[in-house]
Amino acid sequence: MPLKKTTLLLLFLFLLGSSSTFAQCERLSNKRIYQLLGASEYDNSRISEIKTLDYSMKEEYQIDLFKGVVYKLVFDVSEMPEGVVINLHDIGNKRGVNKYELVFSSETAEKTKDDTYEITLEFPQKKLMVSYDIINDTKPGCVAFVLGFYFKNRIR
Known part of the structure; x- marks a missing residue:
């Protein structure tokens, strides 16, 4: 009986150690978050892992917002x-059945010098939908998203 427990414990520790070595997306440091946000205040962040697949895929998530606030x-x-x-x-601006106003697309936007896309939204509706369209056979990688807001006296 002790041999089974020892074997299971070793197997568990091996799997735990190997799964952390395959994790490729790391959490953003507080320093990096504040570099990205500049004068805006931190609200939320998310890291999305892009995996290699044999088919195209779309990953989506929603962001809840407050009306009357400027967001970065x-x-x-x-x-x-x-x-x-x-x-x-912008999910609040519906343009027909399941059609929402496109606020931003990385296909048409330009990256900043430090490989970021920055969007400032003045008084958006209540929710935004972020989607990552991933074509098949894409190499693995990560996308980090950071949400900030401005106080009225610090809008830049």
Whole structure:
């Protein structure tokens, strides 16, 4: 009986150690978050892992917002592979059945010198939809998203 427990414990420790070595997306440091946000205040962040697949895929998530606030959205794409398109839709502005106003697309936007996309939204509706369109056979990578807001006296 003790041999089974020892074997299971060793197997568990091996799997735990090997799974952490395959994790490629790291959490952004506080220093990096504040570099990305500049004068805006931190609200939220998210790291999305891009995996290699044999088929095209779309990953989506929603961001809840408050009306009457100016927001700064930053996508750190320094580790994003080719073949991924970032789209941002304002869910509050519906343009028909399941059609929302496109606020941002990485296909038409220019990256900053430090491999980021920065978007400032003045008084958006209540929700935004972020989607990553990933074509098949895309190399693995990461996209980091950081959300900030401005106080009225510090809008830049």
